[in-house]
Amino acid sequence: MITYEFLQQYWWFLIALLGGLLVFLLFVQGGNAQIFSLGRSEAEQKLIINSTGRKWEFTFTTLVTFGGAFFASFPLFYSTSFGGAYWVWVLILLTFVLQAVSYEFQHRSDNPVTVKWFRRFLVANGLLAPFLIGAAVSTFFTGSDFTVSKDAMGTITPIISEWGNSWHGLEALADFRNWIFGFMVLFLSQTLGILYMLNNIDDAEFSAKLRIRLRSTALCFVVFFLGTAFFILTAEGFACGNGGVITLEKYKYLHNFLQMPAVAALFLIGVVLVLAGIAEGIFCEKCWRKAIWPAGIGTVLTVIALFLTAGYNGTAYYPSSTDLQSSLTIANSSSSLFTLKTMATVSLIIPFVLAYIVIAWRAIDRKSITREELEENEEKY
Amino acid sequence: MESALIGWSRAQFAMTAAYHWLFVPLTLGLGLIMAVMETLYVTKKDEFWKKTAKFWQKIFGINFAVGIATGIILEFEFGTNWSNYSWFVGDIFGAPLAIEGIFAFFMEATFMAVMYFGWKKVSKGFHLASTWLTASGAAISALWILVANSWMQHPVGMEFNPDTVRNEMVDFWAVVTNPVAVSKFFHAVTCGWEVGGVFVVGISCWYLLKKREVRFARKSILVGSLVGIIGTFAVMFTGDSSAVHVARYQPMKLAAVEGLENGGPRAGFSFIPGVEVPGMLSILATHDIDGIVPGINDILNGYTDNEGNVIPSAGEKMEKGDIALAAFQDYRRLRDTDPEAAAQAKAVLDENIEYFGYGYIDSPEELIPPTGILFWAFRLMIGFGSICLLVMVIALYLERKNRIEGKNWLYHTALASIPLIYLAGQFGWMTAEVGRQPWTIQDLLPLKAAVSSIDHTAVITTFVIFAAVFLFFLIIEIKILAKAIRKGPGIDETLNQ
Numbered sequence: 001m002i003t004y005e006f007l008q009q010y011w012w013f014l015i016a017l018l019g020g021l022l023v024f025l026l027f028v029q030g031g032n033a034q035i036f037s038l039g040r041s042e043a044e045q046k047l048i049i050n051s052t053g054r055k056w057e058f059t060f061t062t063l064v065t066f067g068g069a070f071f072a073s074f075p076l077f078y079s080t081s082f083g084g085a086y087w088v089w090v091l092i093l094l095t096f097v098l099q100a101v102s103y104e105f106q107h108r109s110d111n112p113v114t115v116k117w118f119r120r121f122l123v124a125n126g127l128l129a130p131f132l133i134g135a136a137v138s139t140f141f142t143g144s145d146f147t148v149s150k151d152a153m154g155t156i157t158p159i160i161s162e163w164g165n166s167w168h169g170l171e172a173l174a175d176f177r178n179w180i181f182g183f184m185v186l187f188l189s190q191t192l193g194i195l196y197m198l199n200n201i202d203d204a205e206f207s208a209k210l211r212i213r214l215r216s217t218a219l220c221f222v223v224f225f226l227g228t229a230f231f232i233l234t235a236e237g238f239a240c241g242n243g244g245v246i247t248l249e250k251y252k253y254l255h256n257f258l259q260m261p262a263v264a265a266l267f268l269i270g271v272v273l274v275l276a277g278i279a280e281g282i283f284c285e286k287c288w289r290k291a292i293w294p295a296g297i298g299t300v301l302t303v304i305a306l307f308l309t310a311g312y313n314g315t316a317y318y319p320s321s322t323d324l325q326s327s328l329t330i331a332n333s334s335s336s337l338f339t340l341k342t343m344a345t346v347s348l349i350i351p352f353v354l355a356y357i358v359i360a361w362r363a364i365d366r367k368s369i370t371r372e373e374l375e376e377n378e379e380k381y
Numbered sequence: 382m383e384s385a386l387i388g389w390s391r392a393q394f395a396m397t398a399a400y401h402w403l404f405v406p407l408t409l410g411l412g413l414i415m416a417v418m419e420t421l422y423v424t425k426k427d428e429f430w431k432k433t434a435k436f437w438q439k440i441f442g443i444n445f446a447v448g449i450a451t452g453i454i455l456e457f458e459f460g461t462n463w464s465n466y467s468w469f470v471g472d473i474f475g476a477p478l479a480i481e482g483i484f485a486f487f488m489e490a491t492f493m494a495v496m497y498f499g500w501k502k503v504s505k506g507f508h509l510a511s512t513w514l515t516a517s518g519a520a521i522s523a524l525w526i527l528v529a530n531s532w533m534q535h536p537v538g539m540e541f542n543p544d545t546v547r548n549e550m551v552d553f554w555a556v557v558t559n560p561v562a563v564s565k566f567f568h569a570v571t572c573g574w575e576v577g578g579v580f581v582v583g584i585s586c587w588y589l590l591k592k593r594e595v596r597f598a599r600k601s602i603l604v605g606s607l608v609g610i611i612g613t614f615a616v617m618f619t620g621d622s623s624a625v626h627v628a629r630y631q632p633m634k635l636a637a638v639e640g641l642e643n644g645g646p647r648a649g650f651s652f653i654p655g656v657e658v659p660g661m662l663s664i665l666a667t668h669d670i671d672g673i674v675p676g677i678n679d680i681l682n683g684y685t686d687n688e689g690n691v692i693p694s695a696g697e698k699m700e701k702g703d704i705a706l707a708a709f710q711d712y713r714r715l716r717d718t719d720p721e722a723a724a725q726a727k728a729v730l731d732e733n734i735e736y737f738g739y740g741y742i743d744s745p746e747e748l749i750p751p752t753g754i755l756f757w758a759f760r761l762m763i764g765f766g767s768i769c770l771l772v773m774v775i776a777l778y779l780e781r782k783n784r785i786e787g788k789n790w791l792y793h794t795a796l797a798s799i800p801l802i803y804l805a806g807q808f809g810w811m812t813a814e815v816g817r818q819p820w821t822i823q824d825l826l827p828l829k830a831a832v833s834s835i836d837h838t839a840v841i842t843t844f845v846i847f848a849a850v851f852l853f854f855l856i857i858e859i860k861i862l863a864k865a866i867r868k869g870p871g872i873d874e875t876l877n878q
Contacts, residue, residue, distance in 0.1 A: 054498055057449075057490035064453050065482030071460070072479035075471025075547075082460025083467070083833035090843055093457050094850070100450035101854055104443055108861040150546035153469065154710035156741060159834040160465050160546070166836060335472045336542070336549040346480055353487050360491045360511070363503045379498050 007340035011073035012330045016307030018066040020300035025059040026130050028052045030193025033126030035119050046374050051200045052193055053103045053381045072343055076333035077318050080161035084146045085169025092132045099125035103381045134185030138178040140310040141232055143321035164322045180227040187221035195281050195292035202368035218278040238319035238327050246316050246324040256309040267305035273298025386837040387828050390462040393844045397454050399807055400851045404448030406806055409570055410577015411441045412516030414608050419512050423505055433597055436870035442497055443861055447854055464833035466821055473539050473550040474529055481525035489518035524566050531562035533822050535630040541734050543712050564622040571615035578609015579769045579802040582776050586795035597872045599780055606777035613770040628666035634816030636677045637752045638759045644676035681745050695745035702739030705730055738825045750818040758808040765805035772798045
């Protein structure tokens with residue numbers, strides 16, 4: 001029997017899946033961030049840009065679909081967070097917009113100064129986007145300063161969701177836990193970027209360089225990951241009890257993992273796969289080229305588990321630190337039964353979409369990128 | 382809600398949408414043209430068509446990036462600047478956006494990469510399929526965003542739920558097959574074909590003017606003008622049905638577009654002020670010379686429509702809107718403490734729900750969109766579009782008669798028609814969107830009840846940032862396009878002559 005509650009949970013799972021895919025695809029930003037630090041010569045910079053860069057549309061599209069799916073399934077989050085944390089979303093948006101044109105523009109431009117500027121835009125996107133997305137997701141655990149009053153719609157000048165301060169989202173940076181989460185996603189994206197390039201670029205000299213860089217980047221990721229895991233597992237969480245009343249509960253997220261063993265298992269398997277991928281990339285002389293796959297799959301699983309623990313088991317996924325009862329849960333912020341049901345039917349096409357992406361991806365990536373290819377071919381960034 | 386906030390929020394959205402529409406129609410039109418050219422390459426096994434298709438694909442790629450970059454801004458702005466709107470109608474409006482992402486964006490992103498980088502990596506058939514799928518992805522994307530936009534013009538398939546305080550979808554197919562959506566989709570996509578056709582003919586004429594790439598230019602004119610002419614006739618056909626829909630569902634927009642203060646049967650259409658064809662507006666709007674077209678005053682004072690329905694005056698609608706808002710407040714206040722009184726309040730709300738949005742309106746004058754802008758925008762759209770059709774017909778005729786070479790006047794005119802067709806598209810959207818004012822959703826939600834609660838200085842700041850970014854992109858985009866065009870396809874003129 002497909003109930004309203006089931007559909008709300010199903011759609012939260014799809015949001016989690018899209019979130020997981022998005023974080024995996026941030027390997028594009030991870031590559032962008034290291035254009036200058038890894039690419040010491042023009043040829044090396046071209047290798048980076050043409051490796052991760054040829055996948056930028058997937059990251060971009062997943063971000064758009066993630067936003068669209070959130071809008072369709074949990075519109076109160078869309079209206080509250082986007083309208084409230086204005087500056088955070090605008091900054092994320094701007095870096096992605098600059099990135100979207102920079103690949104083409106840096107390739108087509110003759111002027112070296114212009115070329116450098118467009119590559120700087122790619123670096124800015126590579127650094128800022130993962131960090132800000134990480135910090136924004138972190139507020140799912142740390143809370144934000146907003147109130148929600150649906151009754152306001154009956155007034156002449158209605159304001160349903162009101163942000164509590166004029167920083168409009170930037171105040172999240174005052175909480176060090178959001179920094180830790182942001183840095184974790186930043187270094188994860190760079191780790192994945194390196195692993196993807198190891199898989200996608202056929203160049204012994206550059207690959208050796210990538211594997212050396214992988215050590216320090218992965219170490220930074222692991223440190224921030226441990227910090228994030230510590231703060232989430234020890235945090236006071238936002239529990240949703242009977243009648244939708246929100247209360248603070250000590251160790252809420254730890255309890256969620258313990259009470260949802262499948263989610264805990266997903267999290268642990270994901271973490272192990274990410275670490276295994278990193279270890280393969282650093283230590284395995286025979287399999288470093290394929291290390292992106294365990295790390296990538298692990299990333300998707302870990303992010304899914306984090307989203308599920310933020311929203312399932314009677315938890316407010318977008319908590320209000322100003323007014324607990326304004327916190328958003330998957331029950332009070334979702335679309336109607338009819339819309340969720342309709343969208344659930346639409347979502348049946350997702351496996352088909354994933355299938356054609358895999359086919360096209362394999363067709364394009366069958367041959368790794370080489371310096372020679374970039375010199376000879378006209379079709380490149 | 383402060384007017385500065387509403388004004389700047391509107392300006393920001395309008396600027397983004399107008400800028401986005403500089404790139405989308407070329408994606409739609411050029412997508413079809415390059416797919417046709419690649420099909421000719423595969424079926425005729427002629428390398429000439431491969432190089433021709435590759436050249437236009439390069440132009441497509443340069444244009445495409447800015448199009449999708451600006452599309453995401455629009456999606457974000459629904460949330461950042463129109464927060465109330467996002468909740469109040471998100472249950473209906475969010476669905477097409479999500480479907481657009483799942484169905485169209487992934488298709489475009491996946492196959493665009495194959496089309497662009499895959500010439501030496503995949504088979505001919507796979508590549509051709511990728512090109513068609515890229516072009517189709519753009520059209521499917523247009524379908525869903527236009528379903529969403531059409532719902533704002535003519536909201537259908539939903540009910541207001543006072544418990545969740547939003548409109549909820551009750552009939553998905555009514556939303557998708559909304560008659561406004563059907564004609565708007567074909568109108569916008571075929572407008573893209575016209576833009577693509579005019580662009581290809583104009584650029585090809587530049588090569589002829591420079592006496593370069595002659596075979597490439599002539600064949601491009603052939604394909605481009607055919608696509609463009611077919612597109613233009615489809616634009617005219619769908620424009621006709623759009624006019625009928627506007628007359629039926631948004632009579633104030635039509636009255637403002639015509640500057641019609643007092644309407645009635647046998648209403649005349651002014652080509653320009655003072656040059657009027659009697660009865661023509663009635664024919665265009667109702668397909669009947671005796672059809673009633675209400676003027677602005679009729680709509681404000683109340684009138685009887687063509688089906689004999691008595692349409693209340695603006696004042697009466699506002700009164701009913703006030704009753705609906707008050708009943709809504711009562712229902713919310715009483716639903717937990719006095720179910721019986723709450724049920725009564727709900728009954729009053731249901732009775733007046735059609736006019737809920739009018740409860741936010743302060744005076745009848747607010748309901749009149751700016752007539753001057755609309756009057757001229759509509760006429761310039763038609764005028765510029767018609768000039769472009771004429772240019773394409775002449776270019777096609779001369780090309781088929783083998784008399785196109787040496788026609789410098791045509792080359793210059795065709796080049797000049799490129800900005801005209803872009804302006805026509807901009808004026809078209811201006812008519813559609815400015816004409817809906819003061820509503821974000823026709824008769825349901827006015828601007829003042831849809832906007833986010835942000836300091837207007839924040840919106841001014843982002844407006845300036847976006848304006849600077851857009852200008853910067855436009856300059857670079859034009860420079861890069863000009864460079865690619867100057868370089869040309871580099872086709873050996875002796876190849877398969």
